[in-house]
Amino acid sequence: MHKESDIRLPLILGDKSYKDITDDVIRPIEANPPKTWYLLLMISVVIALWGIGCIVYLLGTGVGVWGLNKTVGWAWDITNFVWWVGIGHAGTLISAVLLLFRQKWRFAINRAAEAMTIFAVMMAGLFPLIHMGRLWLGYWVFPLPNQFGSLWVNFNSPLLWDVFAISTYFSVSLVFWYIGLIPDFATIRDRVTKPIFKKVYRVLSFGWTGDAKAWNRFEQVSLVLAGLATPLVFSVHSIVSFDFATSVIPGWHTTIFPPYFVSGAVFSGFAMVQTLMLILRKAYKLEAYLHVKHIEYMNIVIIVTGSIVGVAYITELFVSWYSGVEYESYAFLNRATGPYWWSYWAMMTCNVISPQLFWFKKLRTSLMFSFFMSIIINIGMWFERFVIIVTSLHRDYVPSSWTYFHPTWVDIGVYMGTLGIFFVLYLLFSRYFPVLPIAELKTILKSSGKNYKEDYGKGKGYWDKRSAH
Amino acid sequence: MADKVIFAMYDDDDKLMDGAKHLVANKVKVSDVYSPMPLHGIDSIIGVEPTRLAITAFMYGLTGTMLAIIGIRYMMIIDWPMNIGGKPNFSLKENMLSFVPIFFEFTVLCAAHGMAITYLIRNKTLPGMPPRNPDPRTTDDKFVMEIKTSDNAHVSEKDLSKLIKDTGFIEIEEKSIL
Numbered sequence: 001m002h003k004e005s006d007i008r009l010p011l012i013l014g015d016k017s018y019k020d021i022t023d024d025v026i027r028p029i030e031a032n033p034p035k036t037w038y039l040l041l042m043i044s045v046v047i048a049l050w051g052i053g054c055i056v057y058l059l060g061t062g063v064g065v066w067g068l069n070k071t072v073g074w075a076w077d078i079t080n081f082v083w084w085v086g087i088g089h090a091g092t093l094i095s096a097v098l099l100l101f102r103q104k105w106r107f108a109i110n111r112a113a114e115a116m117t118i119f120a121v122m123m124a125g126l127f128p129l130i131h132m133g134r135l136w137l138g139y140w141v142f143p144l145p146n147q148f149g150s151l152w153v154n155f156n157s158p159l160l161w162d163v164f165a166i167s168t169y170f171s172v173s174l175v176f177w178y179i180g181l182i183p184d185f186a187t188i189r190d191r192v193t194k195p196i197f198k199k200v201y202r203v204l205s206f207g208w209t210g211d212a213k214a215w216n217r218f219e220q221v222s223l224v225l226a227g228l229a230t231p232l233v234f235s236v237h238s239i240v241s242f243d244f245a246t247s248v249i250p251g252w253h254t255t256i257f258p259p260y261f262v263s264g265a266v267f268s269g270f271a272m273v274q275t276l277m278l279i280l281r282k283a284y285k286l287e288a289y290l291h292v293k294h295i296e297y298m299n300i301v302i303i304v305t306g307s308i309v310g311v312a313y314i315t316e317l318f319v320s321w322y323s324g325v326e327y328e329s330y331a332f333l334n335r336a337t338g339p340y341w342w343s344y345w346a347m348m349t350c351n352v353i354s355p356q357l358f359w360f361k362k363l364r365t366s367l368m369f370s371f372f373m374s375i376i377i378n379i380g381m382w383f384e385r386f387v388i389i390v391t392s393l394h395r396d397y398v399p400s401s402w403t404y405f406h407p408t409w410v411d412i413g414v415y416m417g418t419l420g421i422f423f424v425l426y427l428l429f430s431r432y433f434p435v436l437p438i439a440e441l442k443t444i445l446k447s448s449g450k451n452y453k454e455d456y457g458k459g460k461g462y463w464d465k466r467s468a469h
Numbered sequence: 470m471a472d473k474v475i476f477a478m479y480d481d482d483d484k485l486m487d488g489a490k491h492l493v494a495n496k497v498k499v500s501d502v503y504s505p506m507p508l509h510g511i512d513s514i515i516g517v518e519p520t521r522l523a524i525t526a527f528m529y530g531l532t533g534t535m536l537a538i539i540g541i542r543y544m545m546i547i548d549w550p551m552n553i554g555g556k557p558n559f560s561l562k563e564n565m566l567s568f569v570p571i572f573f574e575f576t577v578l579c580a581a582h583g584m585a586i587t588y589l590i591r592n593k594t595l596p597g598m599p600p601r602n603p604d605p606r607t608t609d610d611k612f613v614m615e616i617k618t619s620d621n622a623h624v625s626e627k628d629l630s631k632l633i634k635d636t637g638f639i640e641i642e643e644k645s646i647l
Contacts, residue, residue, distance in 0.1 A: 018505065018610035143544055152544040156553055156567040164574040172581045179585060182594060183608070187505065190605035206589065207598025210607055214592045215507040217520045221588045224526045228581050231573070239570055442506035446482075 003463050004447045011105055011448035014288040018442050021289075025436045026188055028284045029197075033431055036283075044423035051417005054410050055130055063133045065410045072393045072405040077131045078243075079385040080415050083268070084124035085166065085240055086261075086381060089233060090269025091117025092173050095180075096229035099222065104444045105297050108290040111437045112280060112430070113273045114177040119425040120272070121170045123418040128162075130414070158242035165239040169232055176225050182208045183218070184434040237265040244388065251331035251392030254319070260312035264384060267305035267351070270298050271377035276426065278371045280435060289436055292365050299364040302377065306355030309384075313352060331392055339404055340391045343383050350380020472619040473645050475629075476603045477638040478611050482508055485612040488636025489514045495632050498620040503607040522591075526584035533579025537572045603642070614638075 014020075058065050068075055091113040098106040129138045141163045143153050153160050185205035192198055208214070241261035244252035274295070281290040320332040335344045354376050358364040395402045429435075446452045452462040479485040482504065489499050489511065499515040502508065512519070542561045545551065545568075550558035557563040589595055607613050614636075621629055633641070 022505075022609045143540070149549060150544075152549055152551075154551060154553065155541050155545050155571055156551075156556075156564065158570075161570040161574070164571050164578075168574045168578045172577065175581060175585045179588070183506075186600065186602075187608040189600065190602075190608045202600070203596055205600065206594035206596055207600045208592075208594050208608075209601045210503050210505060211602075212502040212504075212508070212511055212515060212517045213520070214594075215504065216512050216517055217522055217588055217592055219507050220520045220522050221584060224523050224584060225581055228526070228530075228577050232577050235570065235573060242570075439506040443509070 004453070006453070008448070009293050010450035010453050011108065011293070012289055012441070012445055013291055013450050015451045016288060016445060016449055018445065021436075021441050021445065022187055022191070022438055024286065024288070025184075025434045025438050025441075026191060028430075029188060029432060029434070030192060034283075037427065037431065041424065041427045044420050044427060047416055047420025048424050049420075051414055051420050054413030054417055055126075058130060058410055058414065059133070059135055063131065065408060067406045067408045067411055069403055069405070071396055071401045071403045072390055074393065075390050075405050076386075076407055076411040076415060077127045079382065079389055080418065081124050081127035082240055082261075082385045082389075083382050084120045084127075084418065085237065086265035086268040086385075087272045087378075088117045088120035088124060088169075088173075088269065089237060089262075089265035090273045091115070091120075092169070092176065092229050092233050093266055093269065094273070095176060096226040096233060099226040100230060103297075104448055105294050107437055107440050107444060108286075108294045109273055109277055109298070110440075111177075111180065111433075112277060112435050113269075114173060114180070115426065115429045115433070116272060116276060117173050117269075118170065118177060119422050119429075121166065121173065122425075123422050125166060125170065126418060158239060158246050161239045162243060165236045169236045172225070172229055172232060176222075176229060179218070179221060179225070180437055180440070181433065182206055183210060183439045184437060186210065187438050188434065234262055237262045249392050250325070250327040251335070251388065253328075254316060256312055256315055256319070260309065260316075263305045263308035263312070264351075264381060267302060267309055267355075268378060268381035270301050270305070271374040271381070274298055274302075274370055274374035275378065278367060278374070280430060284430070284435060286436065289441065292367070295367060295370050296365050299358045299370060299373075302355055302373075303358045303364075306351060306377070310352035313348065327397070330395075334395055335387060335391045338391065338395070340387065340394070343387050344391065347380055347383040347387050350376050351384060354380070472617065473643050475616045475618070475633065476642045476644070477614045477616070477633055477636065478604065478606075478640040478642075479614070479637070480611060480639050482612055484637055485614055486511060486514065488638070489614060491636055492614075492616070492632055495624075497616065497624055497629065497632055499614055500617045500620055501615040503602050503604075503613040503615070505608050505610060505612075508612075522584055522588055525587050526580045529583025529587075530576045530580030532583070533576040534572055536579070537568075537575035541568050541571065611639075 012021075016024075066075070066077065068077075091110075094106050094113045095110045098110075129135055132138060141153065141160070143155075153163075182205055185201050186208035189198065189201040189205045192201060238258035238261065241257035245254055245257035247253060277290060278295070281287055317332055317336075320328045323329070334340075354373060357369075358373070363369050390405050394405055446462065454461070477488070479488065485502065485504075486508065489502065492499055493514055493516075502511055502515060504511075511517070538561075545564065546559065546561050552558060561568075593601075602608065603613055603615065604611065616629075616633065618626070618629070624632070
């Protein structure tokens with residue numbers, strides 16, 4: 001174990017021991033959930049059911065019940081898809097990229113962020129599937145032998161790359177998450193007393209033993225999975241951006257899209273992590289493990305990625321003028337001043353201007369402000385995708401087909417429904433799964449725990465004895 | 470003397486590490502350690518060999534790349550070459566660039582899942598497997614060292630128990646192996 005610099009603020013506050021970490025994380029699982037949990041679950045279930053109802057109605061009637069028309073052939077569906085995939089980017093980034101960079105503060109957020117990733121990618125995957133109109137033929141996206149020849153899928157198409165990217169991302173994230181969960185499930189298994197819980201966690205923990213060799217393998221697998229997942233994270237949103245960038249629509253046909261989409265995804269993902277974690281830490285009394293310093297670190301990531309997004313917006317504007325292509329110039333002029341000016345300026349305000357407020361230390365260390373900002377950024381990032389998709393389509397090359405897109409109640413219902421399903425899954429996760437990585441938190445207790453750090457230099461602290469040893 | 474397994478329990482990882490060092494210095498073989506979290510440095514003390522899982526990941530990844538190249542070549546070039554905007558559809562090389570994303574994704578897919586499955590099998594952690602940790606507290610805040618007398622025939626029983634006693638355990642349990 002290495003000693004951490006004294007100037008670094010401790011990551012675990014309070015006078016915690018190994019036992020306390022186990023207790024603090026497992027207590028909410030053993031106890032009966034509070035009434036607010038049931039209330040939130042009920043609200044989410046109602047919204048989810050409404051959303052499922054809308055999807056069933058859509059499948060029964062046809063995609064025509066959405067507000068799409070001949071000119072705007074893609075709107076809320078793909079906006080929601082990209083928004084959810086973007087949110088799904090933070091989890092694996094936190095667990096993979098921050099693991100490679102040895103950022104220990106990720107232990108406060110990685111488990112819940114990975115869960116968020118998995119649920120968000122599930123919601124994202126739903127949109128292309130229901131957009132097909134024939135959900136039951138969804139398996140046609142895979143290259144399976146068939147009686148039409150075999151007629152294969154088109155491997156040159158970014159839409160097919162997306163199929164592979166999203167399904168790889170989903171399954172690898174799921175594996176990564178579950179491998180981390182196994183030891184923690186074992187901790188719960190060895191502790192709970194309710195027979196049904198004991199049985200279920202026994203199955204979930206796969207018979208984890210925690211011997212030296214197992215931990216040795218565990219660390220290696222985590223590291224290699226992080227190494228594999230890091231390029232994967234970047235590839236997934238690059239490929240999502242290719243859906244647009246490889247087309248010839250003015251406003252989409254831009255080489256800046258891949259890096260711009262990736263940083264936008266991280267930006268929105270971290271905002272969603274903030275929204276969820278700020279509630280979770282309060283509800284489950286995890287303030288000792290996730291405190292102002294963690295929030296500040298996340299806000300710093302938000303400033304960096306938000307600024308990259310801002311630079312990308314301005315570069316797009318500049319290049320549209322500098323290219324000298326009149327269609328390209330018009331597409332951007334139309335975004336800012338056309339009938340959708342309100343969405344463009346909502347995007348600009350939420351994503352470019354407001355995150356800059358985090359340069360003030362007072363604001364980025366304020367929990368209330370961070371929560372408020374995380375909601376603003378989530379709204380802003382939804383508008384970003386809406387602006388890119390709808391404003392580029394609604395005025396095409398033939399002015400007689402120019403139109404305006406109005407979402408129908410089904411558009412809104414399906415979107416709301418995915419939020420409902422997402423929160424149902426998240427609430428169930430936070431109730432039955434360890435929301436912090438118990439085993440991994442224990443590895444940083446002695447190097448970053450407040451009680452272990454603070455006495456150093458006075459001759460009787462933990463690290464004084466350890467270095468004298 | 471009948472073969473026995475001795476489980477010495479500690480309430481702190483530093484005590485266990487120091488104890489293991491002490492035992493190993495006195496030529497006692499520590500066969501395993503059970504802990505609630507990874508103990509960095511214990512592997513070299515008790516002589517756990519580095520795992521080769523990373524190598525398997527590389528091999529699974531390579532398999533994935535090969536499968537993707539062979540599969541896409543068969544589907545897009547040999548079996549049904551599609552005319553997409555008049556682009557060349559007769560050679561893999563000229564289409565390679567637009568196949569790269571899927572080569573990459575499939576490589577990652579195979580490497581990650583292959584390694585994860587190998588990991589679960591090698592660890593004997595699969596759904597329904599029984600837990601084998603000697604004490605339920607080892608997944609909470611206790612650390613257990615496992616010493617087999619059969620590994621330590623060269624140390625007399627008296628010396629062994631004295632050496633173990635020096636390490637400052639909180640509980641000890643002996644089990645005979647049938």
